[in-house]
Structures are given as structure tokens and as C-alpha cells.
Amino acid sequence: MMHLEQLPPWAAIIIALFVVIGATLTLLGGVGLVRLKSFYQRLHAPTLGYSYGTLPIILASMLMFSLTEQRLVVHELMIGMFILITTPITLLMLGRAALRRDRDRKLGHDEIVPPRNRPEPPTEEPAKDA
Amino acid sequence: MTAEILRFALGYAQIALILALALACWRMLIGPRAQDRVLGLDTMYINAMLLFLVIGMSNGNVFFFEGALVIAVLGFVTTVCAAKFLMRGEVIE
Amino acid sequence: MSRLIPHPVLSATLVVMWLILTAFSLGHLLLGTLIALGAGWSVEHLHPPKPVFRRWLAIPRLMAIVAVDILRSNITVARVLILGPNHPAYHSGFVELALTMRDPNAIAVLAIILTSTPGTAWIEFDQEEGRLLLHVLDLRSADDWQSIVHDRYERLLMEIFE
Numbered sequence: 001m002m003h004l005e006q007l008p009p010w011a012a013i014i015i016a017l018f019v020v021i022g023a024t025l026t027l028l029g030g031v032g033l034v035r036l037k038s039f040y041q042r043l044h045a046p047t048l049g050y051s052y053g054t055l056p057i058i059l060a061s062m063l064m065f066s067l068t069e070q071r072l073v074v075h076e077l078m079i080g081m082f083i084l085i086t087t088p089i090t091l092l093m094l095g096r097a098a099l100r101r102d103r104d105r106k107l108g109h110d111e112i113v114p115p116r117n118r119p120e121p122p123t124e125e126p127a128k129d130a
Numbered sequence: 131m132t133a134e135i136l137r138f139a140l141g142y143a144q145i146a147l148i149l150a151l152a153l154a155c156w157r158m159l160i161g162p163r164a165q166d167r168v169l170g171l172d173t174m175y176i177n178a179m180l181l182f183l184v185i186g187m188s189n190g191n192v193f194f195f196e197g198a199l200v201i202a203v204l205g206f207v208t209t210v211c212a213a214k215f216l217m218r219g220e221v222i223e
Numbered sequence: 224m225s226r227l228i229p230h231p232v233l234s235a236t237l238v239v240m241w242l243i244l245t246a247f248s249l250g251h252l253l254l255g256t257l258i259a260l261g262a263g264w265s266v267e268h269l270h271p272p273k274p275v276f277r278r279w280l281a282i283p284r285l286m287a288i289v290a291v292d293i294l295r296s297n298i299t300v301a302r303v304l305i306l307g308p309n310h311p312a313y314h315s316g317f318v319e320l321a322l323t324m325r326d327p328n329a330i331a332v333l334a335i336i337l338t339s340t341p342g343t344a345w346i347e348f349d350q351e352e353g354r355l356l357l358h359v360l361d362l363r364s365a366d367d368w369q370s371i372v373h374d375r376y377e378r379l380l381m382e383i384f385e
Binding site for chain 3: 041052091096
């Protein structure tokens with residue numbers, strides 16, 4: 001734990017602030033995930049942790065290792081880019097899957113969802129594998 | 131003095147992230163429907179990734195970063211596969 | 224030249240990424256360049272719609288707007304979560320919007336923006352009619368969201384891509 005004493009005071013304060021902000025937002029996202037009532041509301045809760053929960057922690061990590069290693073450490077930006085690109089894909093697919101399951105009569109509803117604005121394609125469409 | 135503040139902040143962040151992890155796990159266990167469980171799993175992956183980053187910072191070890199990157203990649207692939215299964219697996223049977 | 228490097232931006236990004244992940248040296252530069260060229264060739268075989276940037280200057284403005292919006296909606300969602308979901312001031316619901324842009328890259332960027340903003344979730348998009356289904360946590364009125372999405376993002380995205 002000697003590396004914490006090497007940091008200049010201004011950097012230590014900034015890192016502490018960023019880490020606390022990021023962790024608090026992520027914790028709020030977790031609380032929302034448990035507290036909110038329906039699935040589509042819960043879909044919003046983890047986004048807190050994905051957006052401004054991740055960013056301050058990544059910035060704090062970059063700042064800290066750049067100072068302790070005495071060189072520019074930017075590889076945490078890779079995680080940021082990766083999260084930025086992949087989060088929309090996962091949430092979008094989850095939302096679509098939930099919508100499809102809610103429209104399926106057999107599975108039972110727990111929330112009213114808007115109907116398709118176009119008629120369903122005939123069910124006997126030729127089987128095509130994705 | 132500032133090192134003490136930083137140590138406290140890192141400890142608080144670890145506790146908060148572990149709590150968030152536990153809450154996401156709770157949602158994954160009770161989740162009334164399958165999509166809730168997948169959402170909880172995805173949140174757990176991201177929280178574990180952030181926890182790895184914070185642990186790496188408090189240990190001063192750069193190599194926790196590699197673990198965080200692997201967790202992020204695995205979480206993405208897992209969630210996409212599970213969502214794809216929810217979309218396809220029960221609709222066309 | 225364009226046969227050898229079909230996707231220069233992608234390849235350059237990959238080289239930079241490789242050098243960030245490893246330490247800088249001549250060997251890693253060569254290896255990263257080889258991998259980036261290979262990735263460029265394999266992407267070329269997939270025939271993606273090539274993005275055409277008309278105005279580079281609008282990109283930083285869009286990024287600044289998105290950063291501010293994400294920050295603001297973070298605060299909104301955090302307040303909803305603290306006050307509790309049953310608070311009478313908030314109610315969530317679905318919104319249907321009509322999009323005018325058709326460029327797939329612009330729509331992908333809009334999906335990234337709207338999904339990574341807490342408070343809005345992109346649920347479904349109808350490609351042929353350009354209808355978009357959003358779920359909004361703190362819903363005020365549907366017209367409001369139509370004008371927010373159109374004025375803040377769609378106009379800039381159309382400037383950049385179309």
C-alpha cells in the first residue's frame with residue numbers, strides 16, 4: 001500500500017472523489033434494479049452504472065497509474081470504448097426479447113405493451129437459421 | 131492525510147460495489163421472469179468489472195486491468211447469447 | 224491503395240489499440256499493423272454500408288450534447304430511484320416516435336445515444352416505416368420526446384451522415 005502515499009495530494013483528492021461518485025452511482029443502479037416495479041423500468045436502472053458509474057472509475061484508474069508508473073497509462077480507455085459499444089447492444093437485445101415475450105400470448109403478460117403496428121408475418125414462413 | 135482519505139474512498143467503493151453486486155444477484159435469483167434474470171446477470175458482470183478495477187487501484191497492481199477486460203468481454207457475449215435465446219428459443223419451437 | 228487498405232479508419236484505430244494494450248516497440252508496431260490490415264480485409268468481405276462523414280465539425284458538438292444529456296438524465300434517474308418508483312410525480316411508459324433519417328449508420332449511432340442515456344431505452348425499430356418504440360422512465364408527454372429526439376440528435380446526425 002506504499003503507492004498511495006506517493007501520490008500528490010491534489011491527485012489523491014480527485015481520485016477519491018471520482019471513485020466515490022462512480023461507486024455510488026453503480027450502487028444506486030443496483031438499488032433501482034431491486035426496487036423498480038416492472039421489467040421495462042428496471043431496464044433503466046443498470047444504465048447508471050454503465051454510463052457515469054464506469055467513466056469516473058476509469059478516469060481515476062488512468063490518473064492513478066499514470067502517476068505511480070511515471071508514464072502515460074491509457075489502456076483503461078479500452079474498457080470504456082468497449083462498454084460504450086457493447087452496452088447498447090445488450091440492452092437493446094434484452095428489450096426486444098422482453099417485448100417479444102410479452103406479446104406472446106402463451107407466456108402470459110405482466111405488463112401491457114403496445115401492439116405491433118404491422119400485421120404479423122405468416123407463421124409458416126420458410127425456416128431460416130440466423 | 132490525503133492517503134488516508136484515498137484509502138477510505140477505495141474501501142467505501144469496494145463495499146458499495148459488493149453491495150451492488152449482491153443486489154443484482156438478488157434480482158437474478160428472485161426475478162419473476164427470465165429477462166429479469168438475464169438483466170441481473172449482465173449487471174453483475176459490469177459490477178464485478180468495476181470491482182476488479184477498484185481492487186487493482188487499491189493494490190497498485192496494473193494486471194487487475196486484464197481481468198476486468200476479460201470479464202467485460204465475457205459479460206457481453208453471455209448476455210447477447212442469453213437474449214438471443216430468449217428471443218428465439220421459445221418463439222420458434 | 225484502397226484495395227490494400229479498404230478501411231483506413233478501422234485499421235488505424237486497431238493499430239493504436241494494439242499499441243495501447245502492449246508497450247510501444249517496432250515489433251509490436253509491425254504485428255499490430257499486420258493484424259489491422261487483416262481485420263480490414265476480412266471486414267471488406269462482409270460488405271458493411273460504408274459510413275460517409277459529410278461534416279466532421281458536428282461530431283464534437285454532438286459528443287458534447289450527449290455527454291451533458293447523459294449527466295442530466297443520470298441525475299434525474301438517481302432522483303427517481305431515491306424518491307421511489309411510486310412517487311406521484313413520475314410515471315413511465317412507452318413512446319412511439321417517427322424518425323425521418325434512413326441511413327443505417329446514423330440510426331446505429333442514435334441507438335447508442337438513446338440506450339446509454341439512463342431514462343430512455345430503445346425497444347424496437349421498424350425499418351420500413353421508420354417508427355421507433357422507446358420506453359421512458361420519467362415521461363412527461365409524447366410530443367416532448369418527439370421534439371427532443373428530433374431537435375437535439377436527429378438534426379445533427381443528419382448533418383453528419385446524410
